[in-house]
Amino acid sequence: MKISSLIQKFAVTSFFTASCFSLAAQQTPYSPTAIDIVQAYQRAGKLDTALRNIPTNNDIVPIWKKDGSAFWYKKNLPNKNWEYTYVDVASGVRKKAFDAQKLAQNLEKVSGKKQSAMRLTFAELYFTDQNNVKLKSENKWYQVNLTDYGIVPAADTTIFKYNPKMPLQRKRSRWEGSRTVRLSPDGKNEIEIRGGNLILIDVASKAETPLSKDGSADKPYGNFEWSPDGKTVVAYKTDPKEIKKVHYLLSSVPGTTRGELKSREYAQPGDEFTSYQPYIFDLTTKTSRKVEVEATDFFDPQPLHWRNNSYYTYEKADRGHQRFRVIEVDVQTGKTKNIIDEKTKTFIYENRIYTRYLPKTNEILYTSERDGWQHLYLVNGLTGNQKLITKGNWVVRDIDSVDVVKRQVWFKASGMNKEEDPYFIHYYRIGFDGKGLVNLTPETGNHNLTFSPDRKYYIDTYSQVNIAPVTKLKITASTKSVQEIEHGDTATFLKTGVKLPEVFVAKGRDGSTDIWGVVCMPSAMDANKTYPIIENIYAGPQDSFVPKSFLPASEMQSLAELGFIVVQIDGMGTANRSKAFHDVCWHNLADAGFEDRILWMKAMAKKYPNADINKIGVYGTSAGGQNSTGALLFHPEFYKAAVSACGCHDNRIDKQWWNEQWMGYPVGEHYDAQSNITNAAKLQGNLFLIVGEADENVPPESTYRLADALIKANKDFDILSIPGMGHSDGGVYGRRRKRDFFIRHLLNAETPNVNSVSPTK
Known part of the structure; x- marks a missing residue:
């Protein structure tokens, strides 16, 4: 740098510092x-x-036609008003969804209920095509011809329902536990728990066969699941613990002169939990064996993932949150091995763990912080070998979906773009091999993305705390923008x-x-x-x-x-x-x-x-x-x-x-x-x-x-x-x-x- 430049920079800095002190x-x-x-x-x-009273429209929710050719959305307007816009994806035409004044007038006539053109209210609204709408108002269905706004009661009220905000594969909470199904896969047998024991019942003859005899009301069997061929049942012998209660007093219930005591179950740190010891019941030999693993004493028993009729895996989080396992069980012997065994000196945040089982290839998609950042791994379901799919000093925030055929994971992450806020959410897809990373949302900002039903298109809305949102329609395959749907501005707010x-x-x-x-x-x-x-x-x-x-x-x-x-x-x-x-x-x-x-x-x-x-x-x-x-x-x-x-x-x-x-x-x-x-x-x-x-x-x-x-x-x-x-x-x-x-x-x-x-x- 030249001396003159240094002198100039020093002078400016000195002036700024002096100004601040002044x-x-x-x-x-x-x-x-x-x-x-x-x-x-x-x-x-x-x-x-x-x-x-000035809307932000941070969240544009598209309502798609079943074939993905068009969608409509509600846009909020000033003073708690709103309007509807229709977008034809193929032609690119974006227009008002209908004449709100005519629709309000005619709907008011047939329903007898007051309607405002600026605040039209529907329980349901669906475009059967560009010129016809089905809607539900005041618990009644109507068919609307948008050519002349004729309204008649709808004879067929079947509509296509699709929630674009719901990921294809919803991540389960580990608190949900497994789901017991009484009937066998072939429908010929069912299980009943009686006196704490498992009873096998032939559906046709009603003949009963006790499968266990050591259960009791104090320590019953329960939470059972069938193997795919219906020849094996996995059940848990439970050691129940009472969940202690907390209480509160409602002091001011209208119409009373006494306080009302409320009590409910509420587990606090250190309280005892019910434990579950797994057993395998062979319905062919009518024998049982204890699975060679410690009882599940934290969370309820988790769902079983059958590799075939001889092996299944399940997830186990240890109390204390310092160990998480995917355990494989041999139903012939009851022996186990750990496919995934993650331990930490601090904590494992189980609610952030994502697991997706791929039985055809004996693989598991899995998220872990083992390298210091939350990332995706591909696990060999036979050997437990793990391959890192994503890597870097950034965080996988959630999984949207998995394409098993193309072997791709669709996910959202933050911190990958070093030049921006590390909390901004962006959406990506990547191959199981860690190659072909595609950023679906390259624009700077915090993104909110939804897909069309066929996933050929997506709606991307992004903004920052002081930068108004922009909403774009994009092509999924190329990430190319088709058109800008909405573009907010800050001017109205700044006024x-x-x-x-x-x-x-x-x-x-x-x-x-x-x-x-x-x-x-x-x-x-x-x-x-x-x-x-x-x-x-x-x-x-x-x-x-x-x-x-x-x-x-x-x-x-x-x-x-x-x-x-x-x-x-x-x-x-x-x-x-x-x-x-x-x-x-x-x-x-x-x-x-x-x-x-x-x-x-x-x-x-x-x-x-x-x-x-x-x-x-x-x-x-x-x-x-x-x-x-x-x-x-x-x-x-x-x-x-x-x-x-x-x-x-x-x-x-x-x-x-x-x-x-x-x-x-x-x-x-x-x-x-x-x-x-x-x-x-x-x-x-x-x-x-x-x-x-x-x-x-x-x-x-x-x-x-x-x-x-x-x-x-x-x-x-x-x-x-x-x-x-x-x-x-x-x-x-x-x-x-x-x-x-x-x-x-x-x-x-x-x-x-x-x-x-x-x-x-």
Whole structure:
């Protein structure tokens, strides 16, 4: 670089730095009066209403004709109106689906129900061809001729139903378990469980043959499956354990004068689980043998995958989430071998594992994080040998479908494009051999894709938090764009005066990992003022949570309009990055990525000098409720005020399946050490707790026990218990109280006295 260029660059940098210092020296904290706050509430309410009356159309859902030649879709319009558009794929013609005014008028005549042309309502709508429609309104079917808009009752109400948002192969939840079928594959026999034992019944003669004799009401057989030839039954001898109950009290049931007690089953960490020991019953010899494997004591028995009539495989996740296996069983001997045996020192996130069995080739498609990133593997079902299909420092997010004939996997992933946000979802296809990778969605942005019924075409909608969505029709084989269906813009939103969210990236605690988040600012921000920062936190490790699609209106923006800079961040310990990034949460939920969040906000405040890094608030719901309280307990030097709604404040009180996944099993001392309740005496700053008395997700006593501990520690705090409310942030009332709380404690201002306003009659 030339010396003159260096001097020029230094001069510009010095000027910018001096300007920033000068600006910082002139800035004073935003200190609104009571009148200012009333006006801010009014402005925020008007802006929020205006923004929510402008549609984003982030999600265009096509309704396809059966032959895939055309589709129609509903497009949202301003002021809660909508219209319908018809697209003929072959000709490329895109037009209004029908004359909405004529259809509304004629439909109103035949149905007797008021219809608005701008808000036509149908339970069902289907184009039989370009000029004829079947629709269901007010539970009645009609046939509409779009040439003259004649409407008659529909004689044939059969319509083609296709959900483009549903993947071809739906990923099962491992909590679903196997499905017991009583009747044999040939229909000649059936199984009945009586007195805890298996009874074989000949359907024709009704002759009965006991298959087991050692079952009982206390330890019965159950969960059985047939082999394909119906000559073998695999059943499980169970050791049942009672699921303990949780309770809550409905205090304000209309028409009563007493509270109503509600109870339900709710397994918590450390509780005993029913176990299932597999047995094989040979119906030809009427003999049985115990499968040489330990009992399944976590999840219900999983479905069996028969390679032939002699061998089957099934999946087994060990309690504690540190081992996952696909086990093959020899039905002649009861011996087993592990086709897949994955172990880890931290956790295996079973809900993210995808398995697809290919019996014709004795192969298994499987996802694993064994190399540090979630990727696809092809497993030899005989030897267990694994071949990596996808590789790189990016994440396979989900599987859409598998083409067995072409030996291709269709999947969505994030992080492959190094120049963009690593959380943006893109869609791909790739061969089983790891070759021929095709990006179906190359445009920068977060993508949402759906296919036509024959998968010849797909609809791709993509956007960013501050870039409006674009929707395109593309050809699947070539990924070529046929036409642009919709193209949103930001101008209409910007006319309201709103500031669209800004994306900010800073380094995490290791000094090298990028931490991503968004920033929402007041639309009327004064350049000479500084504003408190409020973090919207949810550090649950099951996913990532910072929004990636177009977001002009949100609670964060509504809160920002009152005089705050509101942020949301995905710190370490959340999902959809590397295994190492995710592993931070292991036995460590109290960490909540706080080190990364604090560094991020400090870096953000350097870029945005209007951010007051000395006034930090935080709010969250559920796991976010735990996190926001934890912010004041474990990082009081940074966070000053917190609102925590329906928090799981102790991971021993919350649901078993979620907490053991991250905190592990058995329940150890680390559960106690990281509990908000155990650490309640450490509280500094201002805390506001919100809980719904009818919460069936996180037991309400989680919040009440925290309140009890705070009282015993002689700590000041606010608490709001809402009668009849379930798992929630408090609803409209709770959100208003949350805003008031932050105004009082971060802006040191008075909030509107709602009690001084007379109710309208």
